[in-house]
Amino acid sequence: xxxxxxxxxxxxxxxxxxxAFNCTYSNSASQSFFWYRQDCRKEPKLLMSVYSSxxxxxxxxxxxxxxxxYISLLIRDSKLxxxxxxxxxxxxxxxxxxxxxxxxxGTRLSVLP
Amino acid sequence: xADIYQTPRYLVIGTGKKITLECSQTMGHDKMYWYQQDxxxxxxxxxxxxxxxxxxxxxxxxxxxxxxIRTEHFPLTLESARPSHTSQYLCASSDPSxxxxxxxxxxxxxxxxx
Numbered sequence: 202x203x204x205x206x207x208x209x210x211x212x213x214x215x216x217x218x219x220x221a222f223n224c225t226y227s228n229s230a231s232q233s234f235f236w237y238r239q240d241c242r243k244e245p246k247l248l249m250s251v252y253s254s255x256x257x258x259x260x261x262x263x264x265x266x267x268x269x270x271y272i273s274l275l276i277r278d279s280k281l282x283x284x285x286x287x288x289x290x291x292x293x294x295x296x297x298x299x300x301x302x303x304x305x306x307g308t309r310l311s312v313l314p
Numbered sequence: 315x316a317d318i319y320q321t322p323r324y325l326v327i328g329t330g331k332k333i334t335l336e337c338s339q340t341m342g343h344d345k346m347y348w349y350q351q352d353x354x355x356x357x358x359x360x361x362x363x364x365x366x367x368x369x370x371x372x373x374x375x376x377x378x379x380x381x382x383i384r385t386e387h388f389p390l391t392l393e394s395a396r397p398s399h400t401s402q403y404l405c406a407s408s409d410p411s412x413x414x415x416x417x418x419x420x421x422x423x424x425x426x427x428x
Contacts, residue, residue, distance in 0.1 A: 233414035242353070244404055244419040252414075288357075292414055302347075302408075302417055304357050 203306070204228055207289050210308040218279050222308050224289030225271045236263055236274045237288040239307065245288055249274070279312045286310070317341060320405050320420035327395055328428055335390045335423045337405030346388040347417070349404040350374060357404065363388055364410075395427045 207224045214220050226234075233252060237245040248261065251272055255264040262275040276283055289305035318339040327333055339346065348361040349372075359372030363382040377399070378392050392399055405420040 233416075235416050242402070242424070244422045245357070245417075246419070247416050250416055290417070302359075306356050 204303045205289055205291050205305040207287075207305040208308045209306075211311060212308065213311045213313060214279055215313050216279060216281060218312075219275065219277050220279055220310060221276075222274045222287050222289075222310075223271060224273070224305055225269075226289075226291045226303070227270070228291065228293045228303070229270065231270075231291045231293040233292040234263075234265055234272050235290040235292070236261075236272075237290055238285040239288055240285050248287070276310075279310075281312050281314060284310055284312045318405060318407055318418055318420040320403075320423050322423060323421065324424050324426075326426045326428060329394075329396055331395050333392050333395055333425070335403055335405075335425070337388045337390070337420055338386050339388075339407045339418075339420075340386060341407065341409065341418075342385060343407035343418075344385065344410045345408045346382070347406045347408075348372070348378075348380060348388070348390050349406065350376065351402045351404060353402075361390065395425075397427045400425060400427050 205226050235250050236248045238248045239245040249263045251263040251265045260277045264273045286307040286309045288307045291303045292301050321336045344365045346363045349357040350360050351357045358374035360374050360376040361380040363369045369380050378390050380390050403423045406417040409415050
């Protein structure tokens with residue numbers, strides 16, 4: 202079992218739809234959580250940090266459930282420009298040096314006109 | 315926002331050549347990382363450094379080497395490039411004064427070995 206797992210995707214949704222991504226992690230010592238978006242052949246870019254019970258940034262809402270060890274990302278009123286791969290990243294400071302950041306495999310989103 | 319730069323953006327080179335991929339950051343971050351990513355695939359950590367003169371191998375075996383002589387500079391070298399080295403190489407840094415803070419990525423080097 203992978204340390205960080207995500208919805209396999211791809212998600213194909215029409216413009217304006219609401220879409221939710223789920224991510225689960227196995228290391229209970231994980232302390233911080235992030236969502237990145239990665240466009241095709243580009244570098245990952247930080248979308249949101251999720252530090253406590255969740256946070257919202259415009260159309261994007263991230264939730265953290267420590268007891269169940271999952272985080273989610275909700276995108277409301279999706280735009281064509283939201284099409285990308287969304288990466289769940291977990292940071293466990295007690296992990297081996299250099300292994301702190303664990304990446305999920307990513308979920309690809311295509312927003313269709 | 316962290317400033318982290320990679321050069322070149324694209325590199326096409328013949329088999330057997332020695333290459334160095336440059337990565338520099340201006341934020342004074344002690345922690346720096348190199349990831350390798352094939353198209354449509356996951357990122358894999360190949361090297362990391364926690365400061366000057368500190369370098370370690372990541373969880374994916376790589377024939378590349380790295381050095382960390384200055385805090386801001388973390389170059390990656392391939393002594394003899396092969397087609398199997400064709401991939402995207404991503405450099406990243408994080409701020410140790412902000413434990414649990416995010417990774418900041420450079421814009422990547424896309425390497426093609428012919």
